[in-house]
Amino acid sequence: MGTARYIARRLIFSACLILGVSVILFAMINAIGNPIEILLAERPGMTDEVIESVSRYYGLDGSVTDRYFTWLWAILRFDFGTSIIYNQPVSEMLVTYGLETLKIQIPAILIALVVSVLISVMAATRQYSRLDFGVIAGAMLGHSLPGFFIGILLILVFSYWLGILPSYGAYSTRNMLMNSTLIDGLWHMVLPVGMLVFFNTATLTLLMRSSLVEVLRQDFITAARASGLPERRVVFGHALRNAFIPVLTYLGILFGVMLGTAPVTETVFTWPGLGALYIMAIQQLDYPLIMGETMIITFMLVGATLLTDIAYVAIDPRIRLA
Amino acid sequence: MHEGSIPIVNAMSDPAAAVPVLEVSGLRTRFGPLRAVDGVSFAVAPGETLCIVGESGSGKSTVALSIMGLIPPAAGRVEAGSIHLAGHGELRGLADAAMAAIRGRAMGMIFQEPMTSLNPVFKVGTQIAEVVRRHQGMSRAAAHDRAVELLRLVGVPSPQMRALDYPHQLSGGMRQRVMIAMAIACDPMLILADEPTTALDVTIQAQILALIEELKQRLGSGIVFITHDLRVVAQIAQTVCVMYAGVVVESATTRALLRTPLHPYTSGLMASIPAAQPRGTRRRLPVIAGTVPNLAKLPGGCRFRSRCPKAFDLCAEVEPPLAPPAKGDPDRLVRCWLHADGVAA
Structure with missing residues (x-):
């Protein structure tokens, strides 16, 4: 086979x-x-x-x-030695901090994916409308804003002015919200996830919109309309699947490097994740930690690339593995 | 002749053909400042093949897309005229959803590019079955069986297996057969074919033309066949409309048109068909000089006059009406001062 x-x-x-x-x-x-x-x-x-x-x-x-x-x-044997600075086994730290990073990265990527699909469909089906230009401008702006800016803005609005969301940490240190670790954890996730969603959505929307505009111009879309399929089926069934093909690569990389790509978010929100830990390890020359993290990120990226290539075959029958 | 009236060109003596499946009258479609179709009228009877002939930019594809209601709203719109489909009444002004319910069921369309007109990520059987399910509410399994049956009907060998193929696994001719299967999936009374053989090899062209003819006999549908190739017209059409710069310049039965073309543009088209010539008598293939005028800023008078070898003063001043020729067959129509009543040329 x-x-x-x-x-x-x-x-x-x-x-x-x-x-x-x-x-x-x-x-x-x-x-x-x-x-x-x-x-x-x-x-x-x-x-x-x-x-x-x-x-x-x-x-x-x-x-x-x-x-x-x-x-x-x-x-x-998954033994990365002992951290010089923290005096803890690196493998344990990678797991604890890694899980905290995944906790904000995976929901952020998935939410951004759904949101960017919806925005892209709205914009691409109304190409060159005011809405479309608004989406392009917004996505460009979001794509180019410095990371910490949105983070600080979120803290200012939701933590300082409104006072409804925590500005730092993954858990409350004294009283858990509603006495539940789960609810308290989710409550702390909102702002960091929101910040990551913002940036992922901006980039994914730029990619997805242009891809969708391209696909909607294809002959087979006119042919699908000519066979009487409802517009929703044409866009979501026929166009989106084709439009998704070029986005898949970016999505694969996004998942692949997610352990190390949130240092700014983790720093702004004092989130105990691998990104911030990586920066700290480099600043303090914690060799075992630097090497452990580098290897884990390499491993994730290589794995994600492999999965992306396999996903291509599932989504595009023209591609054959050989 | 006035824009709103309906010149029905029908040479067939069959009385059943008296009620047309499709009547288009005074159709005008604009893309911004571009008047792509500027008052086109024709009718198609059941079992009749009407060819619309013209070069690129004459508006013939726009006619088909206008009938199907597929002019992208962002790009252009059908401004005026009526599109009457037997059993469904007036199509112009129908809501999108109502139009979508008619497309693929009462009228099917075959496109020019079989290589790009099928969705690359779905199996061809699934794509045909989707049309059947959409319009006839069949179960998944029944629709699949129907898709296989349709593939057999359009002459795809081992249809059971081909139904599971993706478009890229099929040749251009096979893909066009799949497109035809999709177009006829719900036994439409009208089939619009937009240059369905242009992108194919000559041998495959003949097969596809024969298939369309066979399906027409079987379904009794009316066909609007768009082409730029007068040899195709000679093979399949009963009636012909020649379009130039958004208007019909001549319409007649195929036999009459090919025997005695009246409009200088039609004559030009016929002269530019290459024919086998004996050695030593070779001559340059005549061409119609120039190109189709800019539809956004058409000059007054006859649209063809800048390229017409027989143009005279009146042609620059007033646009000729589409009317029966002064002499000869009263069933034909021509838009030329040379053939108008009381105009000496």
């Missing part, structure tokens, strides 16, 4: 890709130098013996290749 072979081949290719990323990542981190020296050498009263013993403790005394394979073997 062609599809099974295709997927097997892609899986092998993906494994090679991830391996390649791991080599480059390790080489780059190694090029920065011994983290122990960087972190401890400047401290007063530091002796060579201490540095040496701490280096040995972290396994930094071996050769580069030895250390790479030790690390590779460890990450294959």
Whole structure:
């Protein structure tokens, strides 16, 4: 079967890709130098013996290749070592912080998808109308606004002026809303999700609208109308599925990189997610954390790309896997 | 002749043909400043094939889209005239939903480009079945069976299997057969064919023409066949309307038109059909010089006069009416001063 072979081949290719990323990542981190020296050498009263013993403790005394394979073997067992700054296992942190990021990213992408489909249909079926130009202008503006701006605006309106939504964190520290962890969590999600929805919707609408305008011009749309199908069926059944094909790539990437793409949102709303953690890890040179996150994001992106390619076959019969 | 009147050109002596399936009169369709169709009238009887002939930009496709109610509202609109479909009355001014219910059921349309007129993401059987389900409320399974039957009817080999194919898996000729199957899915009384053979190989063209003829006999539908190819006209049409720059310039029975074309434009079209010539007698193929005038700023007088070899003073001043020729067959109509009563040329 062609599809099974295709997927097997892609899986092998993906494994090679991830391996390649791991080599480059390790080489780059190694090029920065011994983290122990960087972190401890400047401290007063530091002796060579201490540095040496701490280096040995972290396994930094071996050769580069030895250390790479030790690390590779460890990450294959989902062991990314211990964070230098937080003194916690990186794998645990990736899961805890990762889940918090997914909690705002997945709903944000899905909501944005639905909203942008509806807006795109309204705009594309009235091409060059005032509504259409309004949508294009709005989407362009939303696409180009700096991220923090909308976040701060949301906090100003809903937290400061109206006082109805929390401005930071994923949970209340003292009293849960309605004494329910679920409701309290959802309550905290509203603003960060809203901010992500805003940006995703802007970009997806730009893509989807132009794709839909293109498809609505096709002969088969006129032919579908000529066969008496109701307009709603023509647009949602015949046009949208074709219009979705070019959007799929972007959507795949959006899902693929979602673990690392919300640092601004997470920073503005003090959300305990991977994006903000990544920035912090880089600022503080927390090597195991940087490497762990990079590998997880690579893994997600490669997986999402593979899924996107498979989804193409499902949505467009002209594409055959080979 | 006045714009509002209905010149019915019908040479067939069959009395059953007296009640036309379609009567179009004084049709005007505009795209912004562009008067694409500027007062066109004709009628089609059951079992009759009417050909609309003209070069690109003459407005012939716009006529078909106007009848179907498929002029995109953002681009243009049918301004005036009447489109009367037997059993359904006046179509102009019908609400979108009412029009959609008639399209595909009472009238079917076949398009020029079979390669792009089928939705690439659905199986062809599904696309035919969708039309059947829409208009005849069949179950999914019954509609699929009907789709297979329709594919067999239009001469698609092993229709059971082809119904499960996607459009890209079929050749151009096969796709056009699928389009025809969709158009006739609900036994329409009127079939509009917009250059259905132009994009096909010559051998396939002949097959498709034969198929359309066969289906016409079987269904007894009236056909409006749009083409720029007078050889196609000779093969299939009983009556012909020649269009130029948005108006009918000549209409007659096929036999009469091909034997004695009256309008200089029709003569020009006929002269530009290449014919086999014996060695040594080869000559340049005559062409009609110039192009169709800009429909947004038509000059006064006859629309064809700038390209007409026989134009004289009157042609520049007054547009000739579409009227029976002064001499000869009173059933034909021609829009030319050369054939008008009391005008010496």
